[in-house]
Amino acid sequence: MANLGYDDTPVIPGSVYKVHDGTRPQPRVVTPGAACAGAPSDAVVLFDGTGLAGWVSVSDGAPARWKVEDGYLEVVPSTGDIQTTALLGDCQLHLEMATPAVVKGESQGRGNSGIFLMGRYEIQVLDCYQNPTYPDGTIGAIYGQYPPLVNACRQPGEWQTYDIIWEAPQFAGEALVKPARVTVLLNTIVIHHAQELQGPTQHRQLASYAPHDDALPLRLQDHGDLVRFRNIWYRPLTGYDQG
Numbered sequence: 035m036a037n038l039g040y041d042d043t044p045v046i047p048g049s050v051y052k053v054h055d056g057t058r059p060q061p062r063v064v065t066p067g068a069a070c071a072g073a074p075s076d077a078v079v080l081f082d083g084t085g086l087a088g089w090v091s092v093s094d095g096a097p098a099r100w101k102v103e104d105g106y107l108e109v110v111p112s113t114g115d116i117q118t119t120a121l122l123g124d125c126q127l128h129l130e131m132a133t134p135a136v137v138k139g140e141s142q143g144r145g146n147s148g149i150f151l152m153g154r155y156e157i158q159v160l161d162c163y164q165n166p167t168y169p170d171g172t173i174g175a176i177y178g179q180y181p182p183l184v185n186a187c188r189q190p191g192e193w194q195t196y197d198i199i200w201e202a203p204q205f206a207g208e209a210l211v212k213p214a215r216v217t218v219l220l221n222t223i224v225i226h227h228a229q230e231l232q233g234p235t236q237h238r239q240l241a242s243y244a245p246h247d248d249a250l251p252l253r254l255q256d257h258g259d260l261v262r263f264r265n266i267w268y269r270p271l272t273g274y275d276q277g
Contacts, residue, residue: 038141039168043238046170046179053178053238058169061185064223073128077267080118080252081107081129089116092153092253100256106132106264109147109256116256117153121249124271127151127198132262133161135191139259141167145190147261148177150253151200152246154234155214159261162187174218174225177235182218182225193264194221201271203231205245213243 039056051058073079080088083105089098091114098116101108133145145161155176162173162185169175174182174196188194199217203210213233218226233241254263 038166039171040238044240046240047232051170053236053240054168054170056168058181060166060169061172061182061225064184064186073265073267074269077128077269078120079267080120081263081266083264086116088119090119091115092117106262108260108262109254109258111256111258111260114256115150115253117150117251117253120251121247122152122200122252122268122270123202123249125200126269126271127200127252127266128196128268129266130193130195130264131159132193133159133190134260137161137190140165142171144259145261146255146257146259148235148255148257149196149198150235150255151198151214151216152202152250153253154246154250155216155231156235156255157196157198157216157218159255161190163189174220176216176226176229176231178237178239179232179241180226180229182220183227184223184225186220186223186225188221196220197222199271202248203243203246205243208245210243 040054043053045052086098093114099113100110144165147159149157158175158177160173169181170178172181173187197219201215203214204212214231217228233243
């Protein structure tokens with residue numbers, strides 16, 4: 035079996051476990067129900083299945099080079115991460131994804147990608163159907179910080195839904211006023227509820243905040259696996275009594 039984690043990383047603040055700790059308890063498995071969701075009338079559609087207008091390469095700003103076919107977009111390995119030209123702040127985000135039906139690899143080497151809110155805060159995408167890995171890198175994890183409350187992964191090749199309520203961090207000059215906070219549902223099951231993040235995503239390191247803009251692109255990760263995405267939309271969050 036592949037190495038499920040690391041034992042030479044720092045302890046996560048507020049936890050007894052290290053970053054990517056393989057001894058951390060695995061999330062219990064919950065079988066999700068059926069169905070995916072279409073965009074509501076006030077949604078901003080980021081990908082409608084017909085093309086990659088509004089998406090660019092993170093590395094050079096050129097048009098995104100992932101494949102579009104049959105209503106989905108698919109990672110083209112080695113072309114790099116892609117991101118939206120739209121800038122997202124506080125929002126409700128919906129997307130659907132599928133890891134490859136043909137299973138290759140194990141642990142972090144199986145159906146790996148990521149959803150990077152504001153280009154830097156990752157919600158993990160991974161095939162974790164009967165595939166253990168370090169818990170803070172499991173599907174739905176706030177990567178390197180918090181495992182999902184449960185493992186709600188469908189079988190490889192099946193479409194899965196992410197619904198994310200995102201509250202961006204707030205800064206006053208160089209000072210953090212309010213940390214980012216996220217609620218995540220995977221396949222309609224709550225896997226994080228109003229969880230405060232410790233900072234932008236890191237690998238094998240602790241997270242820490244640095245000031246950034248209130249709205250930034252949504253980024254999808256090329257981790258070398260043929261992960262698919264479709265039906266991507268968001269709704270900006272507004273206060274009460276706002277049109």
